[in-house]
Amino acid sequence: MSTNSPSYWTIFKNGVFGENPVFRLALSLCPAVAVTSGVKNGTLMGVAVLFVMVMVNATVSLIRNFINPKVRIPSYMFIIATWVTVTDLVMAAYARDVYKQMGLYIMLIVAFAIVLSRAEVFAMRNKLIPSMIDGAGMGMGFLLALALIGVFREFLGKGALWGVQILSVKPLPIMILPAGGFFAMGLIMGGLNWIDRKYFGGTGASSGGH
Amino acid sequence: MKDMIKVTLGLVVIFVAAGLIMGLTYMKTSPVRFIAEKKEHEEALKLMAPEATDPIHAAGKWTVHKKEREYYAATSGGKTVAYIADTAGKGYSSFIQMLVSLDMDLKIKDVNILHHGETPGLGDQVEDRKLFLDQFKGKALQQLVLIKGETKENIQAITGATISSRAVTNGVKDAVQMLVDKYGAGVKSAAGQGATHEVKHEHK
Numbered sequence: 001m002s003t004n005s006p007s008y009w010t011i012f013k014n015g016v017f018g019e020n021p022v023f024r025l026a027l028s029l030c031p032a033v034a035v036t037s038g039v040k041n042g043t044l045m046g047v048a049v050l051f052v053m054v055m056v057n058a059t060v061s062l063i064r065n066f067i068n069p070k071v072r073i074p075s076y077m078f079i080i081a082t083w084v085t086v087t088d089l090v091m092a093a094y095a096r097d098v099y100k101q102m103g104l105y106i107m108l109i110v111a112f113a114i115v116l117s118r119a120e121v122f123a124m125r126n127k128l129i130p131s132m133i134d135g136a137g138m139g140m141g142f143l144l145a146l147a148l149i150g151v152f153r154e155f156l157g158k159g160a161l162w163g164v165q166i167l168s169v170k171p172l173p174i175m176i177l178p179a180g181g182f183f184a185m186g187l188i189m190g191g192l193n194w195i196d197r198k199y200f201g202g203t204g205a206s207s208g209g210h
Numbered sequence: 211m212k213d214m215i216k217v218t219l220g221l222v223v224i225f226v227a228a229g230l231i232m233g234l235t236y237m238k239t240s241p242v243r244f245i246a247e248k249k250e251h252e253e254a255l256k257l258m259a260p261e262a263t264d265p266i267h268a269a270g271k272w273t274v275h276k277k278e279r280e281y282y283a284a285t286s287g288g289k290t291v292a293y294i295a296d297t298a299g300k301g302y303s304s305f306i307q308m309l310v311s312l313d314m315d316l317k318i319k320d321v322n323i324l325h326h327g328e329t330p331g332l333g334d335q336v337e338d339r340k341l342f343l344d345q346f347k348g349k350a351l352q353q354l355v356l357i358k359g360e361t362k363e364n365i366q367a368i369t370g371a372t373i374s375s376r377a378v379t380n381g382v383k384d385a386v387q388m389l390v391d392k393y394g395a396g397v398k399s400a401a402g403q404g405a406t407h408e409v410k411h412e413h414k
Binding site for chain 1: 216217220221223224225228231232235236239240242243246250327
């Protein structure tokens with residue numbers, strides 16, 4: 001770990017590549033499978049998570065000296081629940097088409113391990129702006145991961161992308177089911193690790209939850 | 211002891227602040243949401259009876275599953291062309307809100323599911339027209355029996371989603387029963403043999 005504070009770009013990049021929530025930290029895999037049967041839903045979920053993570057990290061960071069360590073977990077949970085509720089209410093009022101598709105899933109963001117993890121691991125120990133950037137980076141990493149899995153699953157499973165039919169056949173319908181979803185995720189994870197090792201000299205190893 | 215009080219007070223402050231944020235957001239967004247939902251409901255009503263040229267107004271209220279709902283007589287130039295009712299069925303994990311429309315023979319014109327919270331992939335299949343929902347079209351009150359097997363005369367349940375299927379069937383049946391009671395005098399097909407709420411099991 002370097003002793004200098006990492007730059008904002010480094011923090012952001014970390015969330016997208018180095019410690020990508022889905023492909024490196026392997027957090028929130030269940031929702032990642034649940035909403036990625038299509039690119040559209042995956043991307044929209046990613047946007048909601050991005051917003052929640054930025055706001056949660058900002059809030060936790062702002063009051064980090066005020067949160068008593070003994071009760072930090074309930075504190076995080078309540079802050080997360082608040083922002084998810086705000087997202088749900090705003091969506092229901094101003095983005096009704098999206099809300100009809102995604103409404104059931106938005107509330108589930110409360111249980112996402114990635115949001116809780118970043119609050120504890122980063123926002124609790126860093127200043128406001130870096131924390132927001134970490135939230136943005138992780139959120140963006142999650143969004144891109146979901147979009148990528150969505151492309152894979154919708155194209156192979158339905159022959160479509162973003163609801164637009166492209167092929168006249170459905171190459172691998174199992175990709176629409178949860179089993180196919182986990183399979184797709186594993187394949188993509190392996191593929192990305194291979195690319196990382198071959199072209200970027202990475203170790204390609206997953207660093208786990210924390 | 212003093213430590214416990216400090217910890218508790220800290221939590222209380224956070225919880226109160228969070229509550230204020232949520233309350234404020236609700237205050238700002240719920241009017242917008244209410245107006246949007248009302249508009250969508252009006253448009254959904256029009257879809258239930260597209261040939262009605264007059265604006266559709268509520269003809270009365272009825273209660274199902276402890277909530278007051280409205281029913282309507284859709285008219286063209288003052289002449290009634292269809293009856294519509296707001297209804298709901300008790301599903302697996304939610305109340306399934308629906309609109310049901312009847313033609314002048316008191317047979318079902320259309321069923322439209324407005325809102326539900328059933329299990330994605332299982333219960334939410336009740337929204338699928340080809341798989342389930344279009345079965346209701348053209349049926350009369352006494353035909354609205356849920357069968358766990360193949361049937362053309364009654365309503366075929368979705369495999370793995372019996373409770374959701376039953377919820378929709380019962381919600382539709384309650385609505386049709388109510389409309390028949392209100393408007394059925396003198397219409398032959400309204401005299402059904404008293405449909406029951408059982409699910410018939412057909413053993414092969």
